[in-house]
Amino acid sequence: MNHVIWYPGYDLMVTNIVRAQNCYLYDTQGKQYLDLEAGVWCISIGHGHKRLIRTIAEQSKNIMHTGFNYSSKIVEQAAQRILSLHRLKGGKCVFLCSGSEAVEYGVRTAQLINEKPLLMTMSDSYFGAYGSASKKQPDEWFLFDWAICTECTHDYQCQSQCGHWAKIPFSKIGGFLFEPGSSSGLVRFPPEKLIKNITAQIKKNNGLILVNEVTTGMGRTGKWFGYQHYGISPDIVSMGKGIGNGYPVSVTAISSTVTEQVDKKQLKYAQSHQNDPLGAAIAQEVIKIIKEEGLIEKSKSIASLLIKGLEEIKARTSMIKEIRSRGLLIALEMFSGPKTFHTTQIHKELLHKGYILAQRPGLNILRIDPSLTIEKKDIEKFLYILEKILTSTSTKGLA
Numbered sequence: 001m002n003h004v005i006w007y008p009g010y011d012l013m014v015t016n017i018v019r020a021q022n023c024y025l026y027d028t029q030g031k032q033y034l035d036l037e038a039g040v041w042c043i044s045i046g047h048g049h050k051r052l053i054r055t056i057a058e059q060s061k062n063i064m065h066t067g068f069n070y071s072s073k074i075v076e077q078a079a080q081r082i083l084s085l086h087r088l089k090g091g092k093c094v095f096l097c098s099g100s101e102a103v104e105y106g107v108r109t110a111q112l113i114n115e116k117p118l119l120m121t122m123s124d125s126y127f128g129a130y131g132s133a134s135k136k137q138p139d140e141w142f143l144f145d146w147a148i149c150t151e152c153t154h155d156y157q158c159q160s161q162c163g164h165w166a167k168i169p170f171s172k173i174g175g176f177l178f179e180p181g182s183s184s185g186l187v188r189f190p191p192e193k194l195i196k197n198i199t200a201q202i203k204k205n206n207g208l209i210l211v212n213e214v215t216t217g218m219g220r221t222g223k224w225f226g227y228q229h230y231g232i233s234p235d236i237v238s239m240g241k242g243i244g245n246g247y248p249v250s251v252t253a254i255s256s257t258v259t260e261q262v263d264k265k266q267l268k269y270a271q272s273h274q275n276d277p278l279g280a281a282i283a284q285e286v287i288k289i290i291k292e293e294g295l296i297e298k299s300k301s302i303a304s305l306l307i308k309g310l311e312e313i314k315a316r317t318s319m320i321k322e323i324r325s326r327g328l329l330i331a332l333e334m335f336s337g338p339k340t341f342h343t344t345q346i347h348k349e350l351l352h353k354g355y356i357l358a359q360r361p362g363l364n365i366l367r368i369d370p371s372l373t374i375e376k377k378d379i380e381k382f383l384y385i386l387e388k389i390l391t392s393t394s395t396k397g398l399a
Contacts, residue, residue, distance in 0.1 A: 009361030013351055020047030023374045025356065033351070034378055037358045038371045044218045044242030045289050046373035052245055052285055059281040068270065072277040078284035082253055085224055085287065086237055090256030095249060095275045095283070099214030099240025100128025102250035105269060106236040107133045107177065109254060110208050111140075113261040116174030118142045119210075120198070126184040127177070127212055142173060149194045158197040170201055175208035178234075180226030182215040185360050185367065187324045187331035195230045208258065210236040214250070215329070218242030218286070219296040219372050222303060222327030229326065245286050249279030295372040302374055303327050309383040319346075319390040321364070330368040342393065349389050355382055 006012050016028040023046055025033040035043070045052065063072055079093035096102050104127075110119060111132070123143040127133035132140055148164055158165040176198055181189050199209050211234040216226030220242060227234055235258050240250035254262070273279070290296060307325050310332065314320040322333040336342040347359040347366060358367040370378075 013348070014356075022046035022048065023371050023378060031354065033354045033356050034382060035356050036368050036370045036374075036382065037356050038242075038369050039246055040241070040358070041215055041220070041367075041369045042241040042244065042246050043371045044220070045245050045286060045293075045295065046371045047246070049245065049289065049373075051289055052282065055281055055285040056247070056278070059278050062277075064278040065273065065276050071275060072280075074277050074284070075275050075280040078280035081284050081287055082239075082251055086234070086253055088237075088253055088255050090259075091254050092256075092259045093251050093253045095251055095279050096271070097248045097250060097273050097279075098128070099212075099238065099250050100130060100134070101271075102238035102240050102252045103127045103133045103177075103212050103214065104131035105252045106210050106238045106254075107131065108269060109236060109252070109258065109262055109267055110175040110177075110210055112265050112267050113258065114174035114208070116172055116207070118169065118172045119175045119177055120144060120168070120173045120202070121177045122146050122179065122183075122190060124183045124186065124188065125177070125179040125212070126182065127179070128214075133177070142169060144168060144198075146190050146194060149191055152191070152194075155193075157200075158194065165197075168198075168201075170205055173202065173205070173207060175210055176202045177210040177212060178227065178230075178232075179212045180216050180230060181221060181326055181329055182212075185331075185358075186363075186365060187326075187329055187367070189229075189324070189326060192230050195232065199232045208235045210234060210238070212238050214238060214240040219290055219299055220327055220329050220369070222296065222300045224296065226326070243283045243286055244279065245282070247279065247282045249276075249283050251283060290372065293373075299328050299372040302370075302376065302379060303330075305376060306330070306368070306379050306383070309379070310386075313383065313387045313390065317387065317390040319393060328368075328370055328372065328374075332366040332368065334364045334366065336364040346389060346393060349393075350386065353385050353389070355385060 001012055001015055017025050018028055019026040023035050025035050066072060082093050083091045094105060096105060118141060120142045123145045160166045202209060211227045213225045217239045223229060235255045237253045243251060310323050314323060319335055320332055321335045324331045334343045343364040350357055
């Protein structure tokens with residue numbers, strides 16, 4: 001890989017993967033790896049799903065790409081299916097290429113029709129690789145540190161008597177962009193009461209509710225979308241990763257109220273692969289597979305098994321500091337010595353044993369985000385190997 005620019009902060013440790021099937025990867029020597037990262041959380045229905053491969057082949061044979069002045073009915077069909085998931089009757093979708101792009105499109109939409117100067121988000125949110133959502137400059141964004149809110153014992157609505165709440169400049173905020181759980185990869189979940197209070201105040205001021213579902217969508221959290229755990233109704237939803245199952249397609253879904261305003265002002269955004277039929281066909285088929293195979297319900301059972309096993313290992317080994325999870329969105333925060341040496345060693349040992357997880361760069365965090373199609377026997381094997389490695393590490397005095 002001497003001629004490839006790799007991800008900053010991540011070590012390239014396996015370079016010879018040649019095949020994938022469901023949750024397993026295979027290298028040129030025939031060694032298999034259980035993919036507990038789901039390809040950066042993108043492979044929602046498993047690698048090489050036969051129905052999706054068939055859809056890709058059939059759509060590619062017909063038409064993959066269209067231009068600015070012509071399209072295919074599959075794009076409209078996929079948009080309708082996505083809007084129905086969010087109950088955004090009469091809304092519209094745009095199909096794009098990456099989660100970063102989908103979030104930025106939603107932000108630009110909000111900024112176009114927003115008469116107030118700021119958008120609000122949580123201080124630990126991550127929205128992508130470029131644009132206003134990436135930079136979060138103070139003249140465009142208000143960043144709210146919600147850490148203190150986890151200790152709040154009050155049952156009533158957030159009020160001005162709370163000094164932390166009083167600092168939010170709601171009079172200048174025209175929208176709230178919510179990331180329901182990824183927290184820049186750390187997997188942390190803001191309190192439901194706080195989110196409901198923020199969204200209610202934003203709505204009271206005629207603002208917009210935007211949600212970044214790139215990581216938390218498509219059943220990852222045990223519901224179709226992460227915001228559904230909070231009982232809120234968004235105006236703009238950005239989706240990516242799992243909606244393409246490895247194919248680079250993303251979607252921004254927008255309510256009818258917002259699209260009416262956008263149609264009047266015209267958001268000037270166009271790129272070559274916008275609303276491609278192939279991407280739309282893939283997104284539609286992924287949704288159909290998740291529904292028809294009951295994968296969200298199945299994933300809840302698997303998640304319960306996995307979390308129960310991790311909690312037991314935590315109690316027996318004293319190596320895991322905290323487990324944060326919702327569905328199959330899981331972070332293990334490890335006890336460790338200087339910097340991240342010991343967590344890195346555990347990560348490498350798991351890889352050596354054939355288990356791929358993600359270690360957050362520079363942090364004592366291991367991410368577990370398998371496909372919704374992972375089998376019970378695979379989880380049981382992983383738990384057994386993980387405990388052996390953690391026990392060995394603890395015995396060596398690395399804890």
